[in-house]
Amino acid sequence: MHARDLVTDFPTVRQDTSAVEAARLLAEQALPGLIVVDDDGTPLCVLPGTQVLRLAVPRYCQDDPALASVIDEGHADLFLRALGRRTVRECLPEQPRELPITDPDATVLEVAALMARTHSPLVAVVEDGRLLGAVTLHALLRRVLTV
Structure with a gap:
C-alpha cells in the first residue's frame, strides 16, 4: 500500500487567510489540520x-492552566474572538520544521513514520510540485487496521 492509495482531496489555505476562516474550515469539515500553500499552490507547511487554537487561547492560560478555570463561563466561551484580524501566517511556527510532505509512491510505513516524526495528523502528497491531496491519520489507521 502506498500514499497514492490513501490520498484524498484536501482543502488548502494561504498565509494571508484569516485565522477565523481557518478555524471555521477546521470545524465545519472536521479536519485535523490545514495545508498552507503559496500563491502557486505549492505546500509550505x-x-x-x-x-490555530494556540493563537486564540490567552498566553497566560497556556502558561498556567489553573488561570483558565477562574474565568467565568460566559467569557471563556468567547475566547476564539481573540483571533480577530489575525492570519494563518501568525499561526505558523517560528522555527521551520521538517515538512510532512511525501510523494505518492511512499509506503504506508513511510507515511506513518513521517507523521510520527513531524507530529502531524496529516501528510501532503505532492507529485512534480503539484499537490495531489493528503493522507490523514484517520485514513491511515483505518486502512492499516483492516489489513
Missing part, C-alpha cells in the same frame, strides 16, 4: 488545528 501543514498547520495542525492545535496551532
Whole structure:
C-alpha cells in the first residue's frame, strides 16, 4: 500500500487567510489540520488545528492552566474572538520544521513514520510540485487496521 492509495482531496489555505476562516474550515469539515500553500499552490507547511487554537487561547492560560478555570463561563466561551484580524501566517511556527510532505509512491510505513516524526495528523502528497491531496491519520489507521 502506498500514499497514492490513501490520498484524498484536501482543502488548502494561504498565509494571508484569516485565522477565523481557518478555524471555521477546521470545524465545519472536521479536519485535523490545514495545508498552507503559496500563491502557486505549492505546500509550505501543514498547520495542525492545535496551532490555530494556540493563537486564540490567552498566553497566560497556556502558561498556567489553573488561570483558565477562574474565568467565568460566559467569557471563556468567547475566547476564539481573540483571533480577530489575525492570519494563518501568525499561526505558523517560528522555527521551520521538517515538512510532512511525501510523494505518492511512499509506503504506508513511510507515511506513518513521517507523521510520527513531524507530529502531524496529516501528510501532503505532492507529485512534480503539484499537490495531489493528503493522507490523514484517520485514513491511515483505518486502512492499516483492516489489513
